[in-house]
Amino acid sequence: MILEGKTGKWEIICGLEIHCQIISKSKIFSTASAKFGADANQNVSFVDAGMPGMLPTLNEECVRQAVKTGLGLRAVINKYSEFSRKNYFYADLPQGYQITQFVHPIVGEGVVTIDLDDGSTKDIRIERLHIEQDAAKSIHDMSPNKSFIDLNRCGVGLMEIVTKPDFRSPEEAGAFLKKLRSIVRYLGTCDGNMNEGSMRCDASISIRPLGETELRPRAEIKNVNSVKFAMQAIEFEAKRQLEVYESGGQIEQETRQFDASTGTTKFMRKKEFANDYRYFPEPDLPPLVLSDEFIDEIKRNLPELPDAKKARFMETMGLTKYDATIICENKEVAEFFEKAAKGHDGKKVANWLMGDFFAMLNRKNLTIDNSPISAENLGKLVELIETNVISGKVAKDVFEIMAETGDNPEKIVEEKGLKQVTDTVAIEAIVDAVIANNPENVAAYRNGKVNLRGWFVGQVLKESKGKANPQIVNELLNKKL
């Protein structure tokens, strides 16, 4: 996206930092439950509460999940990494410091390929992924002058993923967030629910005149908690900076907050000194050293990821790039499709899935996991059309009955007598009757009003209650008109 300013063209430079809550049973440095939604302060150990003398112990599953995610980001896994303390005082951090990784993160540089609306792809470089503990949850709306603190989230494992400043438009950033969410969900390392806060995003944005090579000071936008908000925030912030520059002002490095209700960003604080946090090596945890066996084991058990699945669906199941991209974004949808398409025409199953099926789920406000129509039954429906048992038109009615009852389409077709009539003699009788009953239209057609053709087809299908095979109807009309 190029900004057209009064002074010329400007480009957007944007990088993202994404915090992903790690899926694990217990917290990263304590044995309290990492589960969301418990009563206040019930999932808390003395380590999480920052009690004196308590020592952190690293959860092996959090390490495994981080390595798995790193492999999914096609990134370097660092066999040697270290933990550090990031020091700051805040009510949501009882220890007075966050245990994180600073100089030596567990995962280094990687790359994520994003899919853009015009069908093109772009590689976004990953700078690093490190693991750390989440802070507690503060609730501000229970009292006008007090904040309420719940330590349940305090100490839950997080992966912080940092990209290079590779985004040039809000669309690219949006496509990245969708792709990342898809990857972590395929891997089962984070549930990716941005609206519940288990995946959170900060965006760093600067702009510069097109052609300039130096980076200008950036604004960091905190807490843009949906793909849509991230895109809105980047666009608003880029335009705000353009206005500042073009009216003679300067941008200073600062932190801003996105306001979802207005779609704008507002000033939070200036970055006064870069080393506020006084990082130092965590004395309670020695360096983390991973073995080749540990990493190889994870590599061997890696599931098929969205890009690989997409390529396979395009090559072996006849899907277009567009279909494959949409179907593979969500693991459950991809699995449903694969089950439904087994033994059937993949492209036709995809059309039903992305058309009537998704529309039905939307209408009923359901997700694919609780769809009334099973994958097998959707496949069978396509097969009934393929083998000319029912017409495409009748299939739509059968589909609606399936959506209501969850029944097998073969059973519905049998019970309701919807089998397509392929008996030429029976169809011929209807064709003859339609021709005999409409002499004016027949004459008009023969005198050159060829668009009446469709009307005849419609009449015959109507008379047959949609059961006549359209191909046979057409052949007979050719002969008789």
Next chain:
Amino acid sequence: MTIDTQTVRKIAFLSHLKIEDDKIAETEQEFNKILDWVGQLNEVDTSDVRPLSAVNDTELVCRKDEVIEGNQADKILKNAPQEEYDYFVVPKVVE
């Protein structure tokens, strides 16, 4: 490296420590004494020494992913200056 008055105030601010004005000079001296003492390490040639981040030459041993602790809000909140509905209650901290 020498610590000046401004740095003493900044560190006090970051550490949430209240240092009275008449104690600043004394604190500044103490900081500098400590730094001078530690500064002796600079006399050692460390050009061939790998940076050390932990004094014990041990590797980190991980723990299994099991839930052991929890359901003890009463104990966790025991030292809270103020609590309500099992939450810690603090002065409002909205930015």
